[in-house]
Each structure stands twice: as C-alpha cells, then as structure tokens.
Amino acid sequence: MIKAIRGMRDLLPPETARWQWVEQVAREVFALYGYREIRLPLLERTELFARSIGADTDIVSKEMYSFPDRKGESLTLRPEATASVLRAVVENGLDKGGGVKKLYTLGPMFRYERPQKGRYRQFYQINGEAFGVDAPELDAEVILLLLDILQRLQLGEMRLLINSLGCPECQVKFKAALGLFLISREGLCEDCQRRRTTNALRVLDCKSVHCKEILKDAPVIRDYLCADCAAHFARVLELLRRFGVAYEDQPRLVRGLDYYTRTAFEVVAPGLGAQDAVAGGGRYDGLSQQLGGPALPGLGFAIGQDRLLEVLPRELLGRDREYKVFLVALGEAAKEKCLNLLQKLRENNLATEMDFGNRSLKAQISQADRLGAACVIIIGEMELKDGKAQIREMATAYQQPVPFNEVPDHVKWLKDKTLAETNV
Numbered sequence: 028m029i030k031a032i033r034g035m036r037d038l039l040p041p042e043t044a045r046w047q048w049v050e051q052v053a054r055e056v057f058a059l060y061g062y063r064e065i066r067l068p069l070l071e072r073t074e075l076f077a078r079s080i081g082a083d084t085d086i087v088s089k090e091m092y093s094f095p096d097r098k099g100e101s102l103t104l105r106p107e108a109t110a111s112v113l114r115a116v117v118e119n120g121l122d123k124g125g126g127v128k129k130l131y132t133l134g135p136m137f138r139y140e141r142p143q144k145g146r147y148r149q150f151y152q153i154n155g156e157a158f159g160v161d162a163p164e165l166d167a168e169v170i171l172l173l174l175d176i177l178q179r180l181q182l183g184e185m186r187l188l189i190n191s192l193g194c195p196e197c198q199v200k201f202k203a204a205l206g207l208f209l210i211s212r213e214g215l216c217e218d219c220q221r222r223r224t225t226n227a228l229r230v231l232d233c234k235s236v237h238c239k240e241i242l243k244d245a246p247v248i249r250d251y252l253c254a255d256c257a258a259h260f261a262r263v264l265e266l267l268r269r270f271g272v273a274y275e276d277q278p279r280l281v282r283g284l285d286y287y288t289r290t291a292f293e294v295v296a297p298g299l300g301a302q303d304a305v306a307g308g309g310r311y312d313g314l315s316q317q318l319g320g321p322a323l324p325g326l327g328f329a330i331g332q333d334r335l336l337e338v339l340p341r342e343l344l345g346r347d348r349e350y351k352v353f354l355v356a357l358g359e360a361a362k363e364k365c366l367n368l369l370q371k372l373r374e375n376n377l378a379t380e381m382d383f384g385n386r387s388l389k390a391q392i393s394q395a396d397r398l399g400a401a402c403v404i405i406i407g408e409m410e411l412k413d414g415k416a417q418i419r420e421m422a423t424a425y426q427q428p429v430p431f432n433e434v435p436d437h438v439k440w441l442k443d444k445t446l447a448e449t450n451v
C-alpha cells in the first residue's frame with residue numbers, strides 16, 4: 028500500500044475527539060475576548076512568506092513547501108498563518124473603520140523540518156491575531172487570552188517567557204552592536220557567518236550549541252530599547268503582574284520569524300523534550316507596510332496543537348462525552364424493525380448505531396462495548412412477538428423489556444439519568 032508522507036500524520040479516532048475538544052474550548056475562549064473566526068487558503072504566493080517571515084530565517088530558507096503552479100508562479104503551502112491573516116485583513120478591508128479587530132483561525136501549517144517528537148511537517152496551529160491598536164494593554168490582553176485557553180484546557184505546568192525586541196530603530200542600533208560583537212568571533216557555524224552580515228538578529232536564534240556558547244556574552248537588545256519601547260514593555264509587564272500572571276523576563280529571547288517588533292513571547296511546557304514551545308507570538312507593527320499595505324499595528328500568537336495535545340492530561344481528554352446507543356438485531360425481521368428504530372432514535376438526538384452484518388448476539392454486544400455504547404437495545408424473534416425491546420445498560424448489565432413505541436423516551440430518560448450520575 029502507498030504510505031503517508033514522512034512527517035505527515037493521520038489523526039485517528041478516538042484521538043480526534045481530544046482534538047475537537049481542544050478546538051471547542053479555544054473557540055469558546057476566543058469568543059469571550061471578542062475574536063471571530065477567519066478561514067484562509069492553505070496556498071499563498073511564495074513572496075508573502077519570504078517578505079514577512081524573512082529570507083534569512085530557517086523557515087523561508089530551508090523549510091517551505093514551494094513549487095511553481097502550471098503558469099510558473101511560485102506558490103507555497105503556508106508555514107504559518109500570521110502573514111495570511113494580515114493579507115486577508117488588508118485585501119478585504121477588515122482594517123477599515125478604526126478600533127481593534129480580532130480574528131482567530133485554526134488549521135494545518137507546513138514546514139519541511141526534520142520530523143521528531145513534537146515536530147511534524149504538517150502540524151496544526153490555533154492562531155489569534157489582533158489589529159489596529161498599538162497600546163500595551165492589547166499585548167497584555169493577548170497574553171491573558173493565550174494563557175486562559177491553556178489553563179481552561181488544564182495544561183498543568185507551563186512557563187511564559189517574554190522579551191521586547193524593540194521597534195525598527197532600536198533594532199538597527201542593536202544589530203550594529205551585535206554585528207560588531209560577531210565580527211571578531213571565531214567558530215560560528217556556516218549559516219551564522221553569513222547571517223552576521225545579512226541579518227545579525229538571526230544569529231541569536233541559532234540552534235547550534237557552539238554558537239549559543241559564543242553568544243553568551245553578546246549584547247542584549249534590552250540595552251538598546253528607546254524610551255517608548257521601554258515604557259511599552261514596562262506597561263505590559265505591569266499589567267501581567269496586576270492579573271497575577273507569572274512570567275519570566277528573558278532579555279535573550281528571540282523568535283524564529285523576522286517580523287516581530289516590541290513584545291515577543293513563548294510558552295514552554297516541561298515534558299516535551301527538545302521541542303518544548305507550546306505557543307509563541309508577539310507584536311508585528313511594521314509587517315503590513317513591509318507587505319505594501321497601510322500602517323496597521325498588530326500582534327498575536329499561535330498554539331502548536333500537536334504539542335499541546337502531547338502534554339495535556341490524557342485521563343481528562345480520554346473521556347468520550349457522547350452517550351451512545353447500539354441496536355442489536357437478531358434475524359431479518361428484527362433487522363427491519365431495528366432500521367426504523369435506528370432513525371427514530373437519531374431523530375430524538377440519540378447517537379445510535381447498528382451493525383448490518385447479521386452477526387451473533389455475542390459478537391454484536393462486544394462490538395457495542397468496543398464502541399463505548401452506554402445502552403444496547405436487543406431485538407430478536409421473541410421481542411418481535413411480545414412487541415417489546417430488551418434495553419440493557421452496559422455499565423450494570425441491567426436489562427428490561429420496553430414496548431417498541433416507548434423506546435426513544437425510555438432511552439432519553441436513561442441517558443439523562445446516566446449523565447446526571449456521571450456529572451458530565
């Protein structure tokens with residue numbers, strides 16, 4: 028058989044129930060903060076990412092799925108969503124009218140990285156982006172929103188790392204100082220030797236242990252922040268403290284994408300090994316203009332859904348919330364009766380299944396068990412004669428006959444009783 032592509036996974040049931048739950052919680056929390064959903068194409072012009080994420084980043088230089096279409100135009104499977112959200116906002120005039128605009132989007136991203144635990148070539152992000160306001164209150168709110176989602180999902184231990192990357196003016200001064208520092212350093216990796224002249228900031232994001240060692244004494248951007256950027260950052264931190272957020276101020280934190288200005292942050296979780304960032308984000312006030320759009324400040328975050336699901340407590344999410352009913356038909360005549368009942372129960376909003384394979388009672392009961400059915404309805408020749416179905420509660424094996432026309436009401440009653448007992 029043909030196999031799936033390396034780094035691209037199938038997400039299978041029952042795991043998909045956990046994914047749905049995560050998405051549902053995220054949607055609910057986004058709504059609380061005034062975010063609405065935007066759905067975007069997976070393919071964009073390559074230029075959109077090259078000009079936003081930055082030509083010197085690992086993502087653009089090594090990891091994009093880019094190819095020419097039939098007319099020779101270079102297209103790319105999106106490696107992230109922020110540039111696309113911004114493009115869509117400007118293209119559709121969503122930025123008009125002033126005030127803050129808040130959007131969220133969920134879906135797959137593509138990066139040609141070396142696959143390992145927590146790192147895939149197709150992975151999923153939950154993105155929140157807010158536009159139109161450069162006030163530090165919005166930065167604090169975006170971070171509170173991110174943490175709110177993660178807490179409601181019961182992510183246990185996590186650390187919020189935060190830094191300010193300054194405005195373009197701070198960055199110019201800092202890059203000059205960093206360039207000067209790097210010029211005299213020996214032993215940088217090949218990429219960093221190139222980057223120290225093309226884009227010195229990228230050297231700070233190098234994963235090589237040796238480069239990291241050299242960078243220990245490098246200047247930090249904090250010392251180059253202008254008064255406005257320093258005040259902005261101080262206000263963000265003050266608000267985080269006011270709302271009881273534990274953060275770690277990390278003057279050396281940089282992100283893998285070039286578009287960030289001022290606030291940048293990451294959430295890391297233990298238990299993920301080397302790929303420990305569950306979420307990342309920050310401000311990108313210059314990005315719209317960089318892409319040829321109007322001045323439009325913005326910031327946001329992306330949660331890595333694959334990684335998040337790896338660290339969320341399993342027992343919480345393993346619970347299948349659906350109350351399921353399984354119909355067991357014994358013989359052809361019973362099957363006809365069951366077919367009618369099957370639809371009747373569904374009309375009553377009861378999740379119901381049956382097997383059309385004419386298998387034995389034992390085989391059908393064990394299938395019901397495998398599917399997690401809470402209630403099994405058995406109909407054979409005897410039941411047809413009596414006009415009553417046998418209704419069995421799987422948890423207790425308690426079984427009782429119920430007239431056919433009363434089955435839907437009886438099952439509804441059983442469902443309410445069960446759900447009340449288990450407190451779901």
Ligand code: HAM
Binds near residue numbers: 284332
């Ligand atoms: P990012 O840090 O590149 O930021 O990705 C965000 C999150 O996506 C990471 O923290 C990680 O959890 C997850 N992630 C990234 N690559 C992979 C991968 N290969 N496999 C599995 N998970 C992965 C961005 O993408 C920005 N667009 C975030 C943002 C939104 N900034 C402002 N707004």
